[in-house]
Amino acid sequence: MGGDNAPGEIVAGAVAAVRDHGVPVVLVGSPRTVSEALAVHDAVGEIPIVRAEEAIAMDEGALASLRRPRSSIAVACHLVRRGDASAVVSAGSTAGVVATGKLRLRAQQGVLRPAIAVPLPTRPHPTVLLDAGATADVKPETLVQFAHLGAAYAETALDLAAPRVGLLTIGGEAEKGNKLTKRAHELLAAAVPSLNFTGNVEGHDLLNGVVDVIVTDGFTGNIALKTMEGAVRYAFSELRETLEGGHVARLAAALQRRRLRDLRKRLDPEVYGGAVLLGLNGTVVIAHGASTAKGVTAACVLALNLARQGTVAHVGERIAAGHKHRRW
Secondary structure, three states: OOOOOOOHHHHHHHHHHHHHHOOOOOEEEOHHHHHHHHHOOOOOOOOOEEEOOEOOOOOOOOOHHHHOOOEHHHHHHHHHHHOOOOEEEEOOOHHHHHHHHHHHHOEOOOOOOOEEEEEEOOOOOOEEEEOOOOOOOOOHHHHHHHHHHHHHHHHHHOOOOOOEEEEEOOOOOOOOOOHHHHHHHHHHHHOOOOOEEEEEEOHHHOOOOOOOEEEOOHHHHHHHHHHHHHHHHHHHHHHHHHHOOOHHHHHHHHHOHHHHHHHHHHHOHHHHOOEEEEOEOOEEEEOOOOOOHHHHHHHHHHHHHHHHHOHHHHHHHHHHHHHHHOOO
16 A cells, blocks of 8 residues: 555556465555455455555655554554564555554564665675665664674675675775764774674765675665665666767667666666565565556565575574674
8 A cells, every 4th residue: 555656556566476476465455445456457366455444655754653553564564473474565655664663573682773775786796785764863883783784684685605894984994984983883893703894985885896785874875875866867867868869879779778778677776676674573675665566576576585585583693693792
């Protein structure tokens, strides 16, 4: 029921996840509304529906999780907590999903704050950026925990043995940054060998793959992510206008069609399935609010893979190990 294109695109993506990828899906929402959307795909009765008459609107914030205790996202989280589902996927209000997830699933033991992890389209594999908006104000100790959360995600989702962790700030030197990042740098450096901390990274390092995990607070991370997304959209818009500017340009575009198509696919956020809310007692995937059916399908596949890989359990192990080695 959440998302700019709900429920039509959400249901279409769920149907594709079931039919094309074998993902077992349960749809949560108004039975009548969801059934009408399923009928478009001749899928009534093919996917179970769990009733939830309320929904958190896209423009509602964290407090909506308290005002709407029977919202679709609350019911979905309850299914996971009860063991009737393995993961939650939502394209709804990020603030609503984060707040409801924290309230219904609770933080894992030892976790100070949950974090939103987003894969950035770097080579040869994605780079994990966190936090992308779950917690705006943090302490240095929280950033150290985010590093453990990101490392655990990279180890399971990306199959990396010792993911390199970088701290996002305004300079590569240890003394660069504000009080938060300077102290966080000290703590991260002291966390070796439990963390493979390689030092500071800057904004221009977001897409160059110098590290596997980039750690920052939710305020900075969200701005960095949306700035990058806007820059990519602008670049593609300018490129399209250039390639359509004349016969020679169109011929060049035709000759490079495959490479351009591959580049567009690699930079398409819907291909990655969305962000993952780490640190809770359950797998939560937050799809982009403007997700189409393709993005929803990818989010469902991602959620299934994370559940099968035991990401939540591995995060718990990482946090426990971090507490054993901590110096703060």
